[in-house]
Amino acid sequence: MNSTFKRRAFQATTLAVTATLAFGLSGCRDSHGPSVDSAEKPEVTIIVGGLEKVIYMPAMLAQQLDLFNKEGVKVNLLGEQSGASAENSLLTGASQAVVGFYDHTIDLQAKNQCLTSVVQLANIPGEAEMVATSKADSITSPKDFEGKNLGITSLGSSTDFLTQALAGQAGVKSYTPAKVGAGQTFIAAMSNGGIDAGMTTDPTIAQLVQSNQGKVLVDMRTEEGTKAALGGLYPAASVYMACDFVQKNPQTVQKVANAFVGALKFITTHSAAEIAAKMPKEYANAGAELYEKSINDTKSMFNKDGKMDADGAKNVLKILDSYSANVKGKGSSIDLSKTYTTEFVDKVPAS
Numbered sequence: 001m002n003s004t005f006k007r008r009a010f011q012a013t014t015l016a017v018t019a020t021l022a023f024g025l026s027g028c029r030d031s032h033g034p035s036v037d038s039a040e041k042p043e044v045t046i047i048v049g050g051l052e053k054v055i056y057m058p059a060m061l062a063q064q065l066d067l068f069n070k071e072g073v074k075v076n077l078l079g080e081q082s083g084a085s086a087e088n089s090l091l092t093g094a095s096q097a098v099v100g101f102y103d104h105t106i107d108l109q110a111k112n113q114c115l116t117s118v119v120q121l122a123n124i125p126g127e128a129e130m131v132a133t134s135k136a137d138s139i140t141s142p143k144d145f146e147g148k149n150l151g152i153t154s155l156g157s158s159t160d161f162l163t164q165a166l167a168g169q170a171g172v173k174s175y176t177p178a179k180v181g182a183g184q185t186f187i188a189a190m191s192n193g194g195i196d197a198g199m200t201t202d203p204t205i206a207q208l209v210q211s212n213q214g215k216v217l218v219d220m221r222t223e224e225g226t227k228a229a230l231g232g233l234y235p236a237a238s239v240y241m242a243c244d245f246v247q248k249n250p251q252t253v254q255k256v257a258n259a260f261v262g263a264l265k266f267i268t269t270h271s272a273a274e275i276a277a278k279m280p281k282e283y284a285n286a287g288a289e290l291y292e293k294s295i296n297d298t299k300s301m302f303n304k305d306g307k308m309d310a311d312g313a314k315n316v317l318k319i320l321d322s323y324s325a326n327v328k329g330k331g332s333s334i335d336l337s338k339t340y341t342t343e344f345v346d347k348v349p350a351s
Helices: 003-032 054-064 067-071 083-091 103-109 158-169 184-191 204-210 223-230 243-248 250-269 272-278 288-301 310-323
Strands: 043-048 074-079 097-101 115-120 127-132 149-152 176-179 197-201 214-220 237-242
Touching: 043 054, 043 083, 043 250, 054 067, 054 074, 054 097, 054 237, 054 250, 054 272, 054 288, 067 074, 067 250, 083 097, 083 103, 083 237, 097 103, 097 158, 103 115, 103 158, 103 237, 103 310, 115 243, 115 250, 127 158, 127 184, 127 204, 149 158, 149 184, 158 197, 158 223, 158 310, 184 197, 184 204, 197 204, 204 214, 204 288, 214 223, 237 243, 237 250, 243 250, 250 272, 272 288
Parallel strands: 043 074, 043 097, 149 176, 149 197
Antiparallel strands: 097 237, 115 237, 127 197, 127 214
């Protein structure tokens, strides 16, 4: 085993132990404390793996459209820079829900924890592997990742999982995963040579292309691009919660699901300009026109009904079982029926 993957295995083990201990603490609190459903107006904290990322736009959009309040639930939205950090907040009981990638529910089940997606926001990642313009002639496909520094948001994040998959499918034996976050920290790492290529989302993609600092190498913002890169759909952005919380608080979960599906319907029935106008103005810090373009380039990824694509879920498991250090070899023991449910989106009132 080479040094890169030895280091990865050690870090994955450390994260697993930390998550297991944290979940034990939160599990006790959930089991014996009062249910959120019993409150006159339930309150839920939702951690988002990057509030400004377009792939997670339905969370802030639902708040901006006042959909949570209309459903009678108070929602506190808090941002984290990666799905791994958001996941840890859920495990420690700091939040009741996460807007992050579905693959974390499979990853955690491999560590004997139960998380379930209650609203599937998208059935594709909405990510792109970007290559620094200065390296574009020498890195023309994932086969060229050998020995390179590849940017990810953090170890154990979905950008980490996807990078492992692209490299593994290309037969790459060794590369260095570099934790560079998202947004300006990612752009800085690419512009100063800290990374050769990396996985990120809009609006960062649009900023890199416009400034000619980076080029799109693998585009997973469309179904066609996702299938070409990963052999099928890869359900990604979702609203997931601890299974215990979902079982104890179905009324609150339904209110949250109603609001998120309402945001998805708004996205599918409005233009990028109309959507951008509803979002916080600071999200367009690189310019209103560029922000609108980033939404337009990504908005087709979103589901309109919040339902999981069952074959896509199977493909996520297949990929993680093949390339993820945490899941590899455990695929046959994963119960996908526990990693997502359509119970709540099936009950969303028609509008």
